[in-house]
Amino acid sequence: MHFIEQLKPRVSCHLSFIMCDAEGRVDPKPIRLVAAVSRNMGIGQKGDLPWNLPNEFKYFIEKITSVVEPGKKNLIIWGRKTLEPFAETLLPLPNCINALLSRTLSSAPEHVHCVCPSMMDAIKMASTPPLSENLETIWVIGGVEPYAEAMKHSWCDQIHITDIMEDFGL
C-alpha cells in the first residue's frame, strides 16, 4: 500500500472549509497526521503494519495521547481497516475520543465514540460544541483515504512522518 501519491496534493492544493453548527458556532481544531512510511512509501501490508517496531509504536501512541492542557482530549480519526487489528487490544486510549470512518458500519464498536460516514462529518463534530469545548487536536492516523482527505484540509498544520529505512518488499 503506497502513500507517496497521496502526499502530492499537500503541495498543490489546500481546500478551505467553513463549518458551523445550526447556531453558527465553529471552533477550529488543528488537524494532524501521523504515519510511519517505508523507504518506498509503503504504510501497510495485508491489513497490518509491515514491521514490528515497538519503539516506533510507543512514539506513535505517546504522540496521539498527549495533550498540552490537562483534562483536554484528542479526537483520533481511524479508517475502518486501520482500527480492525487494534479494536480489542488498544482501546481505550488515555486522553482520546475515537471516531471511526465507515460508510458501511451502522454501530460503533466498544470504546469508539461514533461512526462517521465522512471525514467532514468527523471534523464537523470535533469543531462544534459540545465536543469541541473539551478537544485539543484532531489526529488522523490512516489509512490512505483518511490521510489524503485530511492533508487537503486548511486546518491541517502538521504531518508527522517516521521514516522506516527499509522497503519490506512493498
Ligand SMILES: NC(=O)c1ccc[n+]([C@@H]2O[C@H](COP(=O)([O-])OP(=O)(O)OC[C@H]3O[C@@H](n4cnc5c(N)ncnc54)[C@H](OP(=O)(O)O)[C@@H]3O)[C@@H](O)[C@H]2O)c1
Ligand atoms: N504505517 C502507518 O503509519 C499506518 C497507519 C494507518 C494504517 N496503516 C496500515 O494501512 C492499512 C489500512 O489502511 P487502508 O487505507 O487499507 O484502510 P483504512 O483507510 O484504514 O480503512 C478503509 C475503510 O475505512 C472507511 N473509510 C476510509 N475513508 C473514509 C472516508 N473518507 N469516509 C468514510 N469512510 C471511510 C471505509 O470503510 P467502509 O468500507 O466500512 O465504508 C473504507 O473501506 C493497514 O495495513 C494498516 O496497518 C499504516
